Amino acid sequence: MVAALLSHPTKVPQTPVPAAFPDTSKNPIEIDTNTIKLLERLSLVDLDSDQALDTLKSSIQFADKIANINTDNVQPLYTVLEHQQLQLRNDQVTAGNCREELLRCAKRTDEDYYVSPPGNIPLEQ
Structure with a gap:
């Protein structure tokens, strides 16, 4: 048993905890062309491949999952070391x-400011 190996009390669960938030992976993510163009312009990342769009969609699904986690009564951490x-x-x-x-x-x-080289996508529309 893992708890017997710990030399100090901990609030971290020692056994897996079932997910307490909804599974949003079945919800289809639709991103319109204007939003994709805006994201490309702001992030200077080219999203014209299917792999790039799939990565973006899975990132949105992950963010949607963690946005639904109830963090009431959770104290903020200043370090992950207990x-x-x-x-x-x-x-x-x-x-x-x-x-x-x-x-x-x-x-x-x-x-009196540094001038950086331009990105790979022009900012003008």
Whole structure:
């Protein structure tokens, strides 16, 4: 038995728990062309293959599943480690005021900002 191996009490179930949320995998996911174009433009990912659309649809189904999980009375975590301390350090600024030096490293800048190369899909419609 797994519980006998643990040296500390835990709230994590030691046996599988049946799914407490509905199975949404049978619900068909329909995505219209305008939404696909918008997602391509925002994410700079080309969704023209069947595999890409299947991945997107399965991601939506997964998000739909976890959106239906009842999280009432669940305290937020600051670490996934139950009985280990999270080592924190004091934030101390050890260097600063080096904006000009860092901007000189960039190939192209505009008004004290880095200019990144354009993505693979143009943003204009």
